[in-house]
Amino acid sequence: MAHSKQPSHFQSLMLLQWPLSYxxxxxxxxxxxxxxxxxxxxxxxxxxxxxxxxxxxxxxxGGRRSAWVRNWCVWTHIRDxxxxxxxxxxxxxxxxxxxxxxxxxGLLTFGAFCNFCxxxxxFSKTFPGITPHLATLSWFFKIPFVREYLMAKGVCSVxxxxxxxxxxxxxxxxxGIVVGGVGEALxxxxxxxxxxxxxxxxxxxxxxxxxxxxxxxxxxxxxxxYDQVLFHKDSRMYKFQSCFxxxxxxxxxxxxxxxxxQGSTGLLPYSRPIVTVGECHSQPQCHLRFxxxxxxxxxxxKRAAEGKVGADLGCESQAQGRRGRLKEEEVLxxxxxxxxxxxxxxxxxxxxxxxxxxxxxVDKYHALYMDALHKLxxxxxxxxxxxxxxxxFFL
Numbered sequence: 425m426a427h428s429k430q431p432s433h434f435q436s437l438m439l440l441q442w443p444l445s446y447x448x449x450x451x452x453x454x455x456x457x458x459x460x461x462x463x464x465x466x467x468x469x470x471x472x473x474x475x476x477x478x479x480x481x482x483x484x485x486g487g488r489r490s491a492w493v494r495n496w497c498v499w500t501h502i503r504d505x506x507x508x509x510x511x512x513x514x515x516x517x518x519x520x521x522x523x524x525x526x527x528x529x530g531l532l533t534f535g536a537f538c539n540f541c542x543x544x545x546x547f548s549k550t551f552p553g554i555t556p557h558l559a560t561l562s563w564f565f566k567i568p569f570v571r572e573y574l575m576a577k578g579v580c581s582v583x584x585x586x587x588x589x590x591x592x593x594x595x596x597x598x599x600g601i602v603v604g605g606v607g608e609a610l611x612x613x614x615x616x617x618x619x620x621x622x623x624x625x626x627x628x629x630x631x632x633x634x635x636x637x638x639x640x641x642x643x644x645x646x647x648x649x650y651d652q653v654l655f656h657k658d659s660r661m662y663k664f665q666s667c668f669x670x671x672x673x674x675x676x677x678x679x680x681x682x683x684x685x686q687g688s689t690g691l692l693p694y695s696r697p698i699v700t701v702g703e704c705h706s707q708p709q710c711h712l713r714f715x716x717x718x719x720x721x722x723x724x725x726k727r728a729a730e731g732k733v734g735a736d737l738g739c740e741s742q743a744q745g746r747r748g749r750l751k752e753e754e755v756l757x758x759x760x761x762x763x764x765x766x767x768x769x770x771x772x773x774x775x776x777x778x779x780x781x782x783x784x785x786v787d788k789y790h791a792l793y794m795d796a797l798h799k800l801x802x803x804x805x806x807x808x809x810x811x812x813x814x815x816x817f818f819l
Contacts, residue, residue, distance in 0.1 A: 430686045431505050431695045438501035439692065443532075449569045457568075476568055483565040483575060484586040486593065487557070490576035491543075499542035506649070508538040508698045510545040514771060518553025518596035522772060523587075523631040524639040526558075526600050527619050527797065529608035530646035531679055535698040540600050541577040551598075557590055558600045561673050584630070591634035598639075601627050606674040610665075611819075612647045613654065617801070617810070618817045621794060628790045635777025638789070640797040642816075644808040649693035653678040771796070794818060 431439075457469040482488055502508070516522060526536050539545050540556040547556055559582035565571040580586050582601060590597045604611070604620040611618045631638045655662040661678075668676040683690025773796060775789060801816040 430682075431692075433684055435501050435505045436684055436692055438498050439505050441498065442502060445573070446570060449573065450567065453569055454567075472568070483562075483571060483581045484583060485589055487575040487578070487580050487586075488572075489555075489578040493573075493576040494541070494543045494578060496542070499538065499544035502534075503538050503542075503544040506534065506693075506695055506698050508535055508545060510539050510547060510550055516551050516554050516598070516772070520772075521591045521595055521634065521636045522554075522598040522639050523591065523627060523634075523636045524598055524600040524641060525627065525793070525797070526602045527604060527621070527640070527642050528617075528646055529602045529604045529606070529612065530643065531609055531612045531650050531652070531677060532693070533602060533646070534649065534693065535643050535646055536600055536602070538698075540598075541579055553596045554598050555596055556598045556600065559587065559602070561606075562586075563673060587630055588634070591630070591636050603627055606669065609675050609677055610652075610654070612650065612677075612679075613652050614648050616647055617805075617814060618819060619797075621797075621818045625786050625790045628793060629781055629786050631775050632778045632781040632785065632789065635775060637772035637774055638793055639772045640793055640800055642797060642801050642804070643698065644804065644810065645696055645698055648696055648809075650679040650681045653680075 457472065460466060460469045526533070536558055539547055540558045547554075555578075557578050557580040559580050560574070562581045562583045564574055565581050580590065580599065587599055587601075590599050602608070603624050605624075608620045611620070628638065630636075655665070655678075665675050665677070668674075679691075680689050681691060681693045682688065682695075683692060773789070773792060778785060798816055805814055806812050
C-alpha cells in the first residue's frame with residue numbers, strides 16, 4: 425500500500441462536511457420544511473414547493489450555477505487534504521463544446537469534483553472561456569434542496585436532454601461524464617486499471633450529433649484513496665449490492681481508509697495527491713511549484729533521500745530548506761518519481777456533426793477514443809505510479 429500523509433483534523437472535518445452536508449439536507453432540512461407545514465410558518469414551505477414545481481425543468485436546461493458557492497473556502501481545504509491540483513497542459517478553445525470522458529469512476533470521484541465543480545484549483549483562470557459541468561445521476565435532481573446545492577456547483581444531470589441542451593446552446597461548454605458509471609465503482613481497488621467502456625457508446629453518439637470535441641482523461645490514483653472489500657458474485661453480499669443498485673441507482677460499496685489518528689483505519693480517504701495536467705510549455709514550472717509539497721507526502725526514508733537529491737540539484741525541499749532553481753530535465757525526472765496520482769487530459773478528438781450517425785460511424789469514433797485513452801495511459805503510467813508492464817483493460 426502506498427504511504428499517505430496525515431492531514432490536519434480541520435482538513436479532515438472540511439472533507440467530511442461534503443458528504444455530511446447532503447445527509448443533513450435529506451434528513452434534517454427536508455423534514456423541517458414538512459414540519460413547518462403544520463405551523464404558523466407554513467407559507468415558507470408552500471412557496472418553496474410551488475417554486476420547485478415551476479423550476480422542475482431547470483436541471484435539464486443548463487442548471488443554475490453560483491460563482492459564490494463554487495468559490496467557498498471549504499473547497500480549498502478539500503483540495504489541500506490530498507492535495508488536488510490542476511496543471512494546464514493543453515489549451516481548450518472557447519469556440520467549441522467538449523464532451524469529456526472521466527476515467528476511472530473511483531468511489532467518490534474526488535479529483536473531478538474539485539476540479540470541475542469548484543474553483544478551488546482555479547479552473548476558470550486556467551481555462552478562460554470554458555464552463556465546466558460534471559454529470560451525475562438524474563434522480564439527485566428530483567430531491568428538494570439537494571438539486572439546488574448540486575446545480576450551484578455546476579453539476580448537471582446525465583440525462584440526454586440535459587447534455588443535449590449544454591452542447592447545443594452556445595460554445596465553450598465542457599460536460600464531464602464518468603463513462604464507467606456506478607458499475608465501475610466495484611472496480612475501484614488500489615493498483616487496478618480496469619474500465620467499463622467497451623459497450624458504453626452513447627456518449628460518442630451524443631458527441632457526433634452535436635459535433636462536440638471528445639476529450640479522453642485518466643485519473644492516476646483515483647482508485648488509491650480507499651481500500652474496498654470485494655465479494656464473490658455468488659455471495660449474499662454481492663446479491664445485496666446488486667439489489668441495492670437496482671433500487672437506488674448506485675452500489676453500496678464496503679470501503680475503508682484512514683481515520684483522524686495516525687495509522688488507524690476509518691472512513692477518511694488516504695491523503696494522496698491528485699494532479700490534473702495537459703501539454704503546455706509551462707509544465708516544468710508547474711512541477712516545480714508542487715515539488716516541495718510532494719516531498720512532504722513521501723515516506724520518511726524516501727523523503728530524506730529525495731530531499732537530499734533536491735538539495736544537490738539546488739531546489740527547495742523540506743529536508744534541506746534551501747532555495748534555488750532546477751533545470752527543466754531535472755524537474756521532470758524528479759517530479760515524476762514523486763507524484764502518486766494524476767488526472768491526465770488527452771488531446772481533444774474533433775468529431776464531425778452528424779444528426780443521425782450510423783452505428784458504423786459510432787463504432788469508428790468509439791474505437792478512436794479507446795485508442796486515444798490507451799495511448800494516454802501508456803504515455804503517463806510509468807511517470808505516475810504504474811509499472812511499465814501494467815496494462816489498461818476495457819470491459
